[in-house]
Amino acid sequence: MTNGEVLLVDDDDAVRVVVAQALRRAGHRVRTAATLAELERELKLGAPDVLITDVVLPDGDGIENATRLVAERPDMPVIVLSARNTLTTAVRANEAGAYDYLPKPFDLETLTRTVAKALARRGPATPAAPGDDDQALPLIGRSPAMQDVYRVIARVVSNDLTVLVSGESGTGKELVARAIHDLGPRRSGPFVAINMAAIPRELIEAELFGHERGAFTGAAQRNAGRFEQAAGGTLFLDEIGDMPIEAQTRLLRVLQQGEFTTVGGSRTIRADVRIVAATNRDLQQAVTGGAFREDLYYRLNVVPMTLPALRERRQDIGLLARHFLDRAAEAGLPRKTLDDDAVDVLEAHDWPGNVRELENLMRRLAALSRDHRISADEIRIMLGEPIAAAALADPGIDVAVRAYIERLARSEPHVLEDGSLYDRIIAEVERPLIETMLARFGGNQLRAARAMGLNRNTLRKRLDLLGIDPASRSNGR
Numbered sequence: 001m002t003n004g005e006v007l008l009v010d011d012d013d014a015v016r017v018v019v020a021q022a023l024r025r026a027g028h029r030v031r032t033a034a035t036l037a038e039l040e041r042e043l044k045l046g047a048p049d050v051l052i053t054d055v056v057l058p059d060g061d062g063i064e065n066a067t068r069l070v071a072e073r074p075d076m077p078v079i080v081l082s083a084r085n086t087l088t089t090a091v092r093a094n095e096a097g098a099y100d101y102l103p104k105p106f107d108l109e110t111l112t113r114t115v116a117k118a119l120a121r122r123g124p125a126t127p128a129a130p131g132d133d134d135q136a137l138p139l140i141g142r143s144p145a146m147q148d149v150y151r152v153i154a155r156v157v158s159n160d161l162t163v164l165v166s167g168e169s170g171t172g173k174e175l176v177a178r179a180i181h182d183l184g185p186r187r188s189g190p191f192v193a194i195n196m197a198a199i200p201r202e203l204i205e206a207e208l209f210g211h212e213r214g215a216f217t218g219a220a221q222r223n224a225g226r227f228e229q230a231a232g233g234t235l236f237l238d239e240i241g242d243m244p245i246e247a248q249t250r251l252l253r254v255l256q257q258g259e260f261t262t263v264g265g266s267r268t269i270r271a272d273v274r275i276v277a278a279t280n281r282d283l284q285q286a287v288t289g290g291a292f293r294e295d296l297y298y299r300l301n302v303v304p305m306t307l308p309a310l311r312e313r314r315q316d317i318g319l320l321a322r323h324f325l326d327r328a329a330e331a332g333l334p335r336k337t338l339d340d341d342a343v344d345v346l347e348a349h350d351w352p353g354n355v356r357e358l359e360n361l362m363r364r365l366a367a368l369s370r371d372h373r374i375s376a377d378e379i380r381i382m383l384g385e386p387i388a389a390a391a392l393a394d395p396g397i398d399v400a401v402r403a404y405i406e407r408l409a410r411s412e413p414h415v416l417e418d419g420s421l422y423d424r425i426i427a428e429v430e431r432p433l434i435e436t437m438l439a440r441f442g443g444n445q446l447r448a449a450r451a452m453g454l455n456r457n458t459l460r461k462r463l464d465l466l467g468i469d470p471a472s473r474s475n476g477r
């Protein structure tokens with residue numbers, strides 16, 4: 001293993017002590033600094049073999065400073081440590097020419113391994129591309145799984161390598177494709193998306209490559225395809241696994257030759273696009289099964305990226321949920337906050353529809369919830385999870401009833417046509433009300449009727465009609 005000298009700048013005393021200790025144990029010499037001013041003083045005494053820098057320092061920004069240092073000393077690898085584990089930080093670190101970026105908290109083993117690799121590969125860093133540091137980025141999440149995604153994005157933004165994004169539906173594949181586009185040199189060009197599953201199979205080639213007038217029945221005029229529309233920008237091929245095999249052959253040829261001809265045409269057009277493809281099925285399996293061309297698979301899979309399902313990054317759920325509430329407020333809906341135990345319920349859910357399902361739920365809660373705080377029970381109701389009957393008595397009752405009505409409205413037409421909807425919904429509200437009140441008064445019908453403002457005979461009739469046995473309610477809730 002190569003040993004060397006490491007200079008660490010971090011304003012957190014504990015980080016300095018612990019990291020220095022670990023690196024010394026690994027055989028390196030270590031100097032430390034707590035501020036950028038101290039770092040400057042240390043650098044005057046001599047450049048280290050590797051520099052490790054925190055981002056937020058008392059007298060400035062570690063990445064900005066690293067940009068300058070990398071330009072001045074291209075052979076000194078810089079490792080960025082950051083507690084602000086966002087895509088912006090990963091991209092900024094990459095653009096600054098940093099050797100690597102480690103989100104905090106990191107484990108010491110990873111850090112020592114990264115230092116060893118940096119020492120072994122010492123040499124000029126890749127030149128930094130200028131970037132929009134403060135651009136607000138849409139990708140939310142600080143989980144280790146998302147950090148891996150950010151690193152891959154950061155590495156591909158400044159080149160044109162083809163990226164294949166895999167992941168379940170709703171995990172953010174299109175958002176990632178947009179982020180790659182928005183952060184790279186093609187950002188001033190168009191971002192064009194095409195979903196293979198949403199277009200009739202026989203039209204896919206014409207949609208992708210365009211067609212000439214009269215190329216097929218109904219082609220009344222020449223039409224530019226998505227490849228042409230995306231010229232100078234990025235083409236996002238969604239659900240690539242659904243691409244018919246003939247179109248695959250044509251796409252492969254375009255990727256190999258960098259040019260294409262329109263359907264029914266003879267002109268050759270240069271394909272000036274960056275390709276990002278996405279799939280929610282196992283494309284390798286499709287290759288094995290013969291539904292997807294192996295050569296095309298390898299052409300697309302130059303940089304593979306897998307987006308984890310939301311249930312594999314539960315620690316991001318609260319962050320995402322609050323982000324979607326903020327977005328709803330920006331869009332003019334009332335501003336809502338989430339109780340901590342509401343976040344617990346969200347974290348426990350399995351989210352088969354992933355981030356999209358969470359986004360939809362938060363939008364509905366922003367619109368429907370009456371209180372400005374969203375409770376755990378409201379969320380349980382919306383998710384169709386069991387709740388204590390008593391929860392219906394809290395201010396979330398609107399939400400409960402609306403959620404129920406919404407579910408009914410989505411049901412089969414015959415459910416809606418039997419003409420009993422009003423009575424059924426009233427019964428849905430009435431039953432828990434009567435049951436709860438009976439339980440509250442130990443089955444005493446007179447007291448329960450009084451509490452509800454009913455007379456005792458009316459209550460008795462409702463009990464008969466709803467088939468509620470008052471005796472069985474005396475001990476229950």
Ligand SMILES: Nc1ncnc2c1ncn2[C@@H]1O[C@H](COP(=O)(O)OP(=O)(O)OP(=O)(O)O)[C@@H](O)[C@H]1O
Pocket residue numbers: 138139140141167168169170171172173174175176238278280320355356359
């Ligand atoms: N990390 C994230 N941060 C913020 N919003 C996200 C994130 N991931 C996904 N979303 C939001 O969730 C929704 C679904 O994302 P997107 O359409 O990118 O998913 P997808 O994987 O492409 O889905 P599909 O496979 O169904 O096309 C979008 O509204 C997107 O903005």
